[in-house]
Amino acid sequence: MGSTSGKEEGIDYDEVFAPVARIEAIRIFLAYASYMGFMVYQIDVKSAFLYGQIEEEVYVCQPLGFEDPDHPDKVYKKELCDEFEKLMKDKFQMSSMGELTFFLGLQVQQKKKGIFISQDKYVNEILRKFNYTNVKYASTLTDLEKPLVQDGDVADVYKHLYRSMIVSLMYLTASRPDIMFVVYACARFQVSPKTSHLLAVKRIFRYLKGKPSLGLWYSKDSSLELLAYTDSGYAGATQDRNSTTRGCQFLGNRLVSWKCKKQTVVVTSTTEAEYVAAASCYGQVLWIQNQLLDYGYNFMDTVIYIDNTSTICIIENPIQHSKIKHIEIRHHFIRDCNAKKVDSMGKIDTQHNVADLLTKGFDAGRFQYLVSSIGMLNP
Known part of the structure; x- marks a missing residue:
């Protein structure tokens, strides 16, 4: 939305923020879709709400184009889905992107028995970025004999590199709860990272090298x-x-x-x-x-x-x-x-x-x- 300077709230504008979906809401939706056995499709509506002349509340619902497991007596026709898609294309600048495979950084594999969520492409990307494609992998994330401490007497490491590695790993926690504890423990030392902290972060990358494709499985059953x-x-x-x-x-x-x-x-x-x-x-x-x-x-x-x-x-x-x-x-x-x-x-x-x-x-x-x-x- 444009600038609100010189305008009066409630007359010239009502809201000046863009609602953002929480990543948990996306995972809840995918969990529900796996339970119901839905095939999730993705569409890109470019101008429905940015440029459309809307004077009232608009509700866009999925057309009935599937067999409802809760109401087996209702069998809906695929033509309704096609009609809905054509209506949206005629009314708005909409493009159909087909079956959902990638959304907000998450890779989504829709299978007959459930939905698999991962970020293995991103894992391989950050492994290449920080030159960890050929390292020996680690089976665990932490060295139990060397807990993270402030380490005041040890030399500092390059802050930009350390922070860049931490930020990359924090983005990965959207589908990898297995690394979350260690990543956020290392993130507490971003102000003045030491050699021991960098070694702990490197161990996380070594763990990812061994398990780049690990992800969340949402079973239909x-x-x-x-x-x-x-x-x-x-x-x-x-x-x-x-x-x-x-x-x-x-x-x-x-x-x-x-x-x-x-x-x-x-x-x-x-x-x-x-x-x-x-x-x-x-x-x-x-x-x-x-x-x-x-x-x-x-x-x-x-x-x-x-x-x-x-x-x-x-x-x-x-x-x-x-x-x-x-x-x-x-x-x-x-x-x-x-x-x-x-x-x-x-x-x-x-x-x-x-x-x-x-x-x-x-x-x-x-x-x-x-x-x-x-x-x-x-x-």
Whole structure:
């Protein structure tokens, strides 16, 4: 939209921003498409909303051109799809791009048994960019014997190179939750990166060299039940000892959302760190529940799995514990959600808590188990 200088809001213009779809919304849509067995097509509408003379709200819906599994008595004709496409081409500058194979940096392979999401072309691109096409690959992302620290006495490395590598890896986390924890741990040292930090980033590239095609598999046969897992790495940040929030949300066995972020509050116990992480997970679950309402699904009382019994007791006990009065009020909304049966807490053993993948480094066996548990595989 053009400049609003000299114009009055509400008279000359109403909104001055462009709505942007969250990447989680795209993954939710693809998960739903895999469940329904839809074939997703892509169209490019160049002028429908930029140049069209629109004086009212416009809703564009997919024409009925498929067999609806929920209503087998309704069999729709392909001619309706062709008619819809012709109408759009006549009315707007629209071009049909065929079956969806690439969207917002994600490669999408639509198969009979589900949808596979990856970024292997991008992986190969950054491996060439940083000259890692011929290196020896690593089976894990971190060296457990050499944790990342500030390393003040070691010489600095070239900041531009380090930051460029980090930014490239952060873009890759849109489909690779397996690298997210280590990437964001390395990202905390961008101000003054040292040799040890650069070596840690290089190890990530060596890991990608060995598994460039790893991606998310959305199986058609899985249910559409909304499940969530939350975990926390207590005092895991080596710089300031802040805890970290980890969480992931599934539709059936389809991983659609995940988070790995350092907590802004200072906590004094594992229970408090888990409580703050659970609040963050609750917020994301509420957002996903609202998204799924548009698809006609009401997932109230979603189960959120956590491996900390004390946190569950705090959330489910209606009595305000004196030991948690110092926790910021904004984290206590999870108790209201629990009381209203919007969500519920479920106890899970740490060994089976898949959010553990986003909390710390692991040996090869444990790491591979967690990666496969969240539905990542090679095509």
